[in-house]
Amino acid sequence: DGGITQSPKYLFRKEGQNVTLSCEQNLNHDAMYWYRQDPGQGLRLIYYSQIVNDFQKGDIAEGYSVSREKKESFPLTVTSAQKNPTAFYLCASRDSALHNSPLHFGNGTRLTVT
Amino acid sequence: KQEVTQIPAALSVPEGENLVLNCSFTDSAIYNLQWFRQDPGKGLTSLLLIQSSQREQTSGRLNASLDKSSGRSTLYIAASQPGDSATYLCAVSPTTSGTYKYIFGTGTRLKVLA
Numbered sequence: 001d002g003g004i005t006q007s008p009k010y011l012f013r014k015e016g017q018n019v020t021l022s023c024e025q026n027l028n029h030d031a032m033y034w035y036r037q038d039p040g041q042g043l044r045l046i047y048y049s050q051i052v053n054d055f056q057k058g059d060i061a062e063g064y065s066v067s068r069e070k071k072e073s074f075p076l077t078v079t080s081a082q083k084n085p086t087a088f089y090l091c092a093s094r095d096s097a098l099h100n101s102p103l104h105f106g107n108g109t110r111l112t113v114t
Numbered sequence: 115k116q117e118v119t120q121i122p123a124a125l126s127v128p129e130g131e132n133l134v135l136n137c138s139f140t141d142s143a144i145y146n147l148q149w150f151r152q153d154p155g156k157g158l159t160s161l162l163l164i165q166s167s168q169r170e171q172t173s174g175r176l177n178a179s180l181d182k183s184s185g186r187s188t189l190y191i192a193a194s195q196p197g198d199s200a201t202y203l204c205a206v207s208p209t210t211s212g213t214y215k216y217i218f219g220t221g222t223r224l225k226v227l228a
Contacts, residue, residue, distance in 0.1 A: 006157075035218075042118065042203070042218035043158075058215070090157055100146045100165045103205070103216060105157035 002027045004106035006091050011111045013085075021076045021109045023091035029104070031096040032074040036060060037088040037108075046089075049074055050096055078111065085113045116141045116208045120219035127194055128227050135189040135222050137204035142182040145207040149178050149189050152201045152221070161202075162189070194226045 004025040013019045025032065031050050035043040045058030049068040063082025068074055074093075078085045090108045095101040119138045127133050137147070146165045150158040162171045162178040164187065170179040177190040191198055201223045205216040 004157075040220065042220045043205075043216075045215060048215065092158075100163060102148055102160040102163045103158075104160065105150075107157040108155075110155070 004091055004093055004104055006089075006106035006109050008109060009107070011109055013111070013113050015113055016080045017113075018077055018079050019085075019111065019113075021078070021089055021091075021111070023074045023076065023106060025072055025074075025091075025093045025104075025106075027093055027095070027104060028071070029093035029095050030071065031094050032068070033092040033094075033103070034058075034064075034066065034074070034076045035090045035092065037090055043090065046076065078113075085111060087111060116144075116206060116210070116217045118204060118206055118217050118219040120202075120204060120222050122222060123220065124223040124225075126225045126227060129194060129196060131194050131226075133191050133194055133224075135191070135202050135224070137187040137189070137219055139185045139187075139206045139217075141208060141210070142185055143209045144182065145209055147178075147180055147187050147204060147206045148216070149176075149187075150203045150205065152203060154201075158203065191224075194224075196226050196228045199224055199226050 007022045033048045034046040047066045049055035065077045091106045094103045117140045148163045149161045152158045164171045164180040175192040180187045201221040203221040205218040
């Protein structure tokens, strides 16, 4: 079955450490997205990528970095510069060739930094 | 700047009731509007996508309507069941962004009582 796999499901880190969240999709989608979800707030866009080797900052990119070396993979690194990294992180993708294709999501990674 | 609002934030109804969830957006220049369901600790599941040229979409017991001129969408759930309990989010894709970025509401948390 096609889908988006995020790993790990739970991640614990000490303050000051960088951490990388994995996102892999086998839907053959060009566009991929990273969102952050905090209680009581809507999803906020961190980074997005529309093709391999290209990505753009979203609304809250500070303290995060991404790469897009392969079509199916879009890892997110949460750096020590991110002031409030504890959150639920969601990866999504869509078929950018279709004007109105839906957004598909993975099951998320819950990151806790202490 | 596009803003998306969902009211109420939480709703409890008895099983079997028909219900309506509301989504409001401030700018009618959108490609489409999408409704999602999110179970606790999980990612988002796409329910319905309404293109800007459409008035409604239906899937099983779900019916979503779109009135761009008034900046409103409703998600109608017929004959609600306990399994419908979840958070429902709407998101719009503004044409002004130039790319398919989505702006999310904060969701309505629905509990259907057996």
